[in-house]
Amino acid sequence: MNQEKVTALEIKINNDYSNIAGMVVFKDGKTLYENYFNECTASSRIHVYSVTKSIVSILFGIAVDKGYIKDINQKVLDFFPDYIVKRRENTIRDVTVKDLLIMTAPYKYKLAPYKKYFTSDDYVKFTLDLLGGRGQIGKFRYAPLIGPDILSGILVKTTGKSVFDFAMENLFSPLGISVKTNLVFHSKEEQLAFNKASNISGWVVDPSGVNTAGWGLTLTPMDMARIGQLYLAGGIWENNQIVSSKWIEESTKEHSRWEKLDLPYGYLWWIDENGYAAMGDGGNVIYVNTKKNIVVSIASFFKPGVTDRIEFIKQYIEPIFENCV
Structure with missing residues (x-):
C-alpha cells in the first residue's frame, strides 16, 4: 500500500468529501484501511439512511431461509x-x-x-x-x-418478533454488530438532532413499535463493512451460514431498472457492473466489488447534493488497494 497515495486520498476527503465520518476497506476479508473524520471514532454511529433498506433485504432473506416467508411472489x-x-x-x-x-x-x-x-x-x-x-x-x-x-410489517407478522429483535438474533449479534435500542422521536427537533449525531446507537420505530425499513438505522463504518463482507463471502460469517448464498445471488442481480438514471436494482440493493452496493443519503454506502474481493464502507453525515460515492470509490480508493495482498 502506497502511503503517499493514502495521504493524498485523505487530503481529498477533507477537501472534497468533507461530510465523511469514517471509511473502512476490506480486501480478501482483511482490513486494509480504517480511518475516521469529523471528530468521529471507531465507536461513532451514524444514521445510514437508505442503507437500512439493504439490511431489511438481508432480514427478508433470512426469513425466507427459515421458512417464515414461503414465497416473495405472495401478494x-x-x-x-x-x-x-x-x-x-x-x-x-x-x-x-x-x-x-x-x-x-x-x-x-x-x-x-x-x-x-x-x-x-x-x-x-x-x-x-x-x-x-x-x-x-x-x-x-x-x-x-x-x-x-x-x-x-410483513417481517413482524411472519416472524412474531420485532424487526429489531429478529435482526439482533439472526444478523447483528452473529456479526458482532451492536445496535442498542429502539428509537422513538417525540419532536421534529429530536429527529433533526438524530440525523446529525454520531453517538446514538439504535433503530427508529414508529409510535406503534414497528421499525422503519427505508431509513432510521445507525451503524459504524466497521459494521457496514462486515455486512458487505458477509455478502461477498456468500452469507458465511465465522463458518456460520447467516443468510443463504441463493438469496444473495438473487438479491444482487438486476430485477428492475431506474430508467431515468439507468441504474439497475436488485432486492433493495443497487447493482453495479462489478458487484453491488447499499446506498443512503449523504453518501452512505456499502460497496462490494465481487471481481476484486473488495468491500468499501463509507459512513457520512447528511449533506444535500453530495458527489457520487461509487465513482469516488472506483477512481480514488480501489486503485490504491486492489493489488494489496
Missing part, C-alpha cells in the same frame, strides 16, 4: 388480512412482496407526504393506504421513505 395483502381496501382501489390487491423489494409497486402520491408520514401513529398502515392507485405494477418507482415500511 402483500396476504399478510394483512384485516386491512380493508377502499372501493375502486383494486390495484393494491395485485402488488407482491417482490414488487416492494425491487421497487416496482405503484403509490398514490406524486409528492411524498412526509409531514403526514412522520406524524402518523402507524407507518405501515399509513403506507398501505398509499399503495396501489392508478400506477402500473412492474414499472420502477423508487420509494425513499414511504413504501418500504410495509416490509417491516
